[in-house]
Amino acid sequence: MAVSSIITGVFLSxxxxxxxxxxxxxxxxxVLVIIxxxxxxxxxxxxxxxxAGRAITGFGQGLMMPAGxxxxxxxxxxxxxxxxxSFWQLNFAIGSFVAYWINYACSKNAERLGEWDWKIVMFLQIFFPVIIISGLFFCPETPRWYVQNDRFEEAYNTLLEIRDDTDLIAQEMQDIRQAIAFEKKETNSTWSRYKLLWxxxxxxxxxxxxxxxxxxxQLTGNNSLATYSTIIYKKVFTSNSQIQLINALAGTFNILFTLNATWMTDLVGRRPLLLIGVAGLAVCMFSAAAVVTETPNLEDGSKSPSVGIATVFLMFLFAFFxxxxWGATVWIWTSEIFSMNIRAxxxxxxxxxxxxxxIILRKYQSSPFLT
Incomplete structure (x- = not known):
């Protein structure tokens, strides 16, 4: 259901x-995510x-995510x-940060909250969509979209809002008009652009x-670690509150790690950053698996403090890489390699x-480190 909703949303986006x-x-x-x-x-x-809620979420996500x-x-x-x-990925990190800390606070008060323990976590999903909707009212449409729809004056006014140099504005406006005119000779409708993809x-x-x-x-294992982090930590720690705190701290550090993308993508380059990242991810994944599965258990079923520290360190180091x-640069790389006429x-x-x-990995992939 979620997969079909996302695919439908993607094509409609x-x-x-x-x-x-x-x-x-x-x-x-x-709006659909809020509903x-x-x-x-x-x-x-x-x-x-x-x-039904999950299906509408998937459809809304399919509409929203590609347009950003x-x-x-x-x-x-x-x-x-x-x-x-790179701030696109940073917003994911901020969302995780908020979710982890809310989840931690609810877990500390689970008995008092009752069924609102999970309802609060679920309901506060509206927080960021509300911010997006509010912010978009103050954002102009893109100059390129205006030119594509022959609304040249609005395109020029938008450039005046978002650019400082009037000479560069005139040049950019001319470049956009020339590019759109050329593209319309090749593709004059959304369906013809889809056809061009193949x-x-x-x-x-x-x-x-x-x-x-x-x-x-997704195959890097990031989502698996995010999904099963609590299960992994339960093999090391016995306190649920402690586990939720570690997850919340991970969400905090993820913001700091993502900020590295704001300067590394241009300084290091897209391809070298991806290669360095995947090497670091492989080392962290194999090391964490070895530490959790190959060290002896204590009498209460947990691991020694040193094993716990090593596990948390490797999980945080994984996020650092x-x-x-692969978190931020994949988005940048994907949005840069296509020409404007087929980019959307x-x-x-x-x-x-x-x-x-x-979704497929979560359905068919068994959680890591369980055996």
Missing amino acids: ALVSDRFGRKWSMWAGA STFISTFTPPVIGGYI PVFINEIAPAKLRGTIM TDKSVRKRILLAATMNIGQ FKPS QAVAMTTQCQSIAS
């Missing part, structure tokens, strides 16, 4: 983005209500594009590369390979 604008695709997706949050939180405790990188790429100055795109050999190659990169992001590399469609299709791969 480009249609909505091209017809109504990038920011309205994000706005519609955020799904109310359904999941307040419907009677039956599986149908939960599935396209919006950033079309509105950010070229020299700052990589840095600004009929043009060069574009098809980039689609396959970007899809592989986004699936590879992942966040600026290509980014929508390839980035959602992350969500589909994540």
Whole structure:
């Protein structure tokens, strides 16, 4: 259900983005996430209500997520594009940070909260969609979308809002108009752009590369560790409160680790950063597995303090390598390799390979370190 909802949202995202604008695709997706949050939180405790909420969440995510990188790429100055795109991943880290600390606070008061222990966690999912909706009212649409829809005066006014140098504004406006005029000769509709993704050999190659990169992001093991971190820590620690605190601290450090992407992506380069990152991830993953599974248990079933410290250190070190590399750089790389005329469609299709791969892995992959 979630996979089909995401796929449907992905294909509609480009249609909505091209017809109504990038920011309205994000706005519609955020509204759907808010609706799904109310359904999941307040419907009677039956599986149908939960599935409906998850389906709407997936659809909203499919609408919203692909439009974000396209919006950033079309509105950010070229020299700052990589840095600004890294903040896209930073927002994921901030969301995890908030979720972990809320979960920790609820776990400390579980008996007093009763069923609101999980309802608070579920309901507060509306926090960031509300911020997105509020912020989008103050954001201009991208100049490129205005030109694509022959609204040249609005495109120029938007450039005046987001750029300082009037000479550069005139040049950028001319460049956008020339690019759009050329692209319309090749692709004059959203469906023709989708067709180009598979009929043009060069574009098809980039689609396959970007899809592989986004699936590879999930195969690094980051989502498995995020999903099963509590189970992993239970093999080392006996206190649930202590485990939730470690998860909350991990969410805090993830923000700091992601901030490294704001300067490393341009200084080191996309490809070297990805190669360094995957090497570090492999070392951390194998080391953590060895520490947890090959060390003896104490009488109460936990591990010694030194094993606990080593496990936490390796998990945090994993995040240190992942966040600026395969966390942030994959988004930047994906949004940069496609030409503007097919970017909305290509980014929508390839980035959602992350969500589909994540769902499939969670369904069929047994949790790590359990045996």
